[in-house]
Amino acid sequence: MTLSESSRPGSGVVAADHVSLRRNNLSVVLRHVRAAGSRSRARIAADTGLNKATVSSLVAELVDRGLLREGQAEAGALGRPGQLVELDGSGVCGVGAEINVDYLAVTALDLSGETVTERRVPLDVAxxxxxxTLDQLAELIRESVTAVVGRGGQIAGVTLAVPGLVQSATGLLKLAPNLGWAEVPVxxxxxxxLGSPAYPVRVDNEANLAALAAYSEIKAATEPDADQVQDIVLLTGAVGVGGGMVTGGHLLRGGHGFSGEVGHMPVAPAGGTCGCGRTxxxxTVVGLTALLNKATDSDDPVRDPSLDVEQRLAEITQRxxxxSARTLKALADVGTWLGVGGAILVNILNPDVLVLGGYFAVLGPWLKEPLESAIRDRVIAPEGGGCRVVQSQLGFTAAVRGGAQISLDQVFLDPTLVGRDTAGVAQ
Incomplete structure (x- = not known):
């Protein structure tokens, strides 16, 4: 039997297999510490099934790469206490950047999920x-990168969040009706x-990224059943309305990556004309523009798109x-329509949790009751199919946080992306 060229001695296949195996094991250890918290080397070995010598070597490399650090001695251990190791998030950051109808936002998170820098600026993008728009967003990203590198950190990547149909694999924004953009290679x-940076730049739908952030938020919650949640639908609203769906713990993208355009479900045939050109x-009945049209006059300052969205919502909240009878009636009407569309999604997807994000979360105290009532009336399964409605606490940071997490996830999957020298930018 003749050896193939790739399997002959000296071909490098065995060495390559060893490299792949070590990369995988580095990922196993890093992800385990992220999920389980501080652990001794012996505990990591017992939990993962790796032998102690291998774990010691892997931990040493992860410490060298600035991804883990030595913690305190293990409390309550029998015999000689082991040294705990814990996630060291400070040296590596992911950046999320969002383009929305009336603002731009950028956030940098470190590996432990802490915010390093964030900024949002009102802008009439439409x-x-x-x-x-991209010129201004690039400037915000450069400011964020400079802040990270200035504190000795590395950039794991930048992920752009946009409200529209996105081909993530090609980096192409196919269509964003509310922005008026089409076929833009963002x-x-x-x-x-950004000067062709060494770190990767990605793009994804803003609702998808917000859903990932909301899912992480739920899993980190203190409710007794939080760890059992596997399926959520996030509804995020500003001028447009988007939906992100996580099923079985994984983002649901659809066959071509275009899922989640729930704002364009035809629920109000007699309604107004949408930014997409349809009726x-x-x-058109639950977006922020719809609420403002119901709650305010055309010359009301709260309609000014140059005013930061949180300031506009603070005014609505105050009213x-x-x-204010007009404001309360508008909120009740939007809440009911939110339930009409929400019930369709609950009937189809039967999520554990329906999460209100964006402006829906800010005004949740007034939207939630009519929303839940409409869902109870329209969902065929008893008790709304077991779906509970919650308000995200992430506000308008959800999409950028999800974008930063996408970039950081690549480090957890392949820790060798981070150089052993933690000064500079990740290669």
């Missing part, structure tokens, strides 16, 4: 061309503006708390 455009889309 009335700017893509080039001008990744290529951003890489050019009666869900976002609702003050008992």
């Amino acid at each position: 009335h700017l061309d893509p080039a001008a 990744v290529d455009e951003m890489r050019e503006r 009666g889309c869900w976002e 609702a708390e003050g008992g």
